[in-house]
Amino acid sequence: MYILYGGNATRALGPQMVLEEGGLPYELRDVDIRAGEHRRQAFLEVNPAGYVPALATPQGDVLHEAAAIMLYLADRHGLTDLAPAIDDPRRGVFLGKLFYFTNDVQPSLKRAYYPRRYALRDADVDAVGAQSEAMALERWRVLEDWLAGNGPYHLGERFSLLDLHMSMWAAYGFRQPGDLLDDLPASRRLFDLVRARPVSGPMLQTLMETIGTWRARRS
Ligand SMILES: N[C@@H](CCC(=O)N[C@@H](CS)C(=O)NCC(=O)O)C(=O)O
Known part of the structure; x- marks a missing residue:
């Protein structure tokens, strides 16, 4: 197990x-x-x-x-409905977008969540946070443009775990769960499709509710 x-x-x-x-x-x-x-x-x-x-x-x-x-x-486990197999022609696009997200989008998102780690002085924390959010959105826009032209999922009509992964990060948002998608309509459409899935949708919903409660308590 x-x-x-x-x-x-x-x-x-x-x-x-x-x-x-x-x-x-x-x-x-x-x-x-x-x-x-x-x-x-x-x-x-x-x-x-x-x-x-x-x-x-x-x-x-x-x-x-x-x-x-x-x-x-x-x-x-041969879950080819979640990831194209290695001999599937779509595997290349799938890997490229997945690695782009983890290597390029995610680090800026992490900086936005933990700006204190990256600021040398307390006075710079807010600026580091704001700049990191802007960078994350700028990097995310590459995928947004891809989805706008090739969506609704990263692999067109074919859902994959890449959509789950993006949706997980989107669910956190910056100030409110999901708010980072406010100006990213193609990513929002993907997110809504994933949220409608019978298994993963309720899990994402629970995450958003928990995050929302934590942030409300903090502010
Ligand atoms: N690169 C890791 C990052 C995962 C990550 O950021 N996890 C968060 C929890 S949601 C964490 O452990 N945060 C604690 C920290 O950064 O100190 C991954 O993609 O799995």
Whole structure:
């Protein structure tokens, strides 16, 4: 059985959606990142990178990086409705867009969520946050333009885990869940389609409600 570390409205939702969509058995182990549990020794022994998600496989490996875990699960279990197989001609577009998201869009999003880590002075925190949001949206727009011309999903009419992955990040938003899609109509359309899926849709909804509650309490 797989063990998925994360829960508590974290990016473990990406792998969890694949596990659920694929009907794969797993146990979810909550890691409370708001209490700093992800940087304590017990969890660093699971994932030395200090992030969730991590996935322990039945074979004894521990995988980290949400997108890699999602892709691994789809490949390993032949879930070709979630990821084109390696001999599928659409595999190239699929990988290119997935890697673009993780390598180019995600780092700016992370900076926007954790501006304090990147500012040398307290006075610069807000500016770093604002600049990171702008950069994330500018990088996201490459995918927005792709979806506008080739959508509604990244692979046209064909849904894939890439759509789950983008939707997970979109669900967080900047100030409100989903708000980063306000000026990205093709991405919003994709997000709405994913939210209508019977398995992953309610999971995304729960994430958005939890994030919304946390932010309301904080402000
Ligand atoms: N590169 C990692 C990043 C995952 C990530 O940002 N996870 C968040 C939880 S939603 C986290 O662990 N944040 C804690 C931190 O950055 O200290 C991935 O894509 O899986």
